[in-house]
């Protein structure tokens with residue numbers, strides 16, 4: 271009798287799990303539909319993506335002028351290696367960090383300085399499913415790239431997320447930003463040839479050495495031949511100490527590409 275009851279409970283339990291999974295699936299589906307809807311109606315210069323005010327169609331990056339003026343674009347006096355902004359009175363061409371660290375990339379750029387204003391663009395994209403923000407972010411990065419002298423780029427490679435994290439988030443923000451940039455510049459995007467094979471803890475609280483250790487062997491190239499002899503542009507949302515970028519580039523470097531450049535949307539000062 272007891273066995274029969276526990277058997278029944280087991281079946282009920284399985285059924286409940288199945289229903290929950292179904293419900294989750296629908297939720298995801300509805301979320302996606304809303305998201306696509308927003309992607310169609312929200313971002314195309316109707317409302318400012320920072321303050322929500324109505325804007326003219328001609329406003330750049332879906333921002334009203336006062337909000338856009340608050341964003342600190344990095345246009346000159348930046349580190350020639352990693353692209354971090356430099357203080358006005360700081361004379362060397364490299365930031366203090368790049369003077370002592372030898373990076374695995376050729377050089378990199380960022381669009382904007384990370385601050386509370388820029389956080390309002392990155393945070394909702396990454397953590398609140400506001401995928402439509404990838405469009406103006408991608409536009410800003412495309413414009414930044416057009417001002418560089420990198421020449422021909424053979425492929426764009428977004429920094430991958432671990433598959434578990436991507437499943438939880440539902441997408442990889444670097445990949446959707448990368449798609450806008452790749453489409454705008456007519457460069458192929460290669461998103462399957464490098465994987466993040468190690469789950470890493472959040473890096474925010476870690477110092478440089480801990481970050482480096484945390485990211486050791488975190489990336490794996492699938493087919494080295496695909497990267498060999500190529501000029502590769504890595505894309506990510508943010509560059510802080512460069513540990514993630516370096517770990518990713520170190521693995522790609524094994525494929526002997528011609529150059530590895532990167533562009534991130536935001537970066538912080540390190541002096």
Ligand SMILES: [Zn+2]
Pocket residue numbers: 318319320321322323333334335336337338
């Ligand atoms: Zn605004």
Ligand SMILES: [Zn+2]
Pocket residue numbers: 349350351352353354364365366367368
């Ligand atoms: Zn630097």
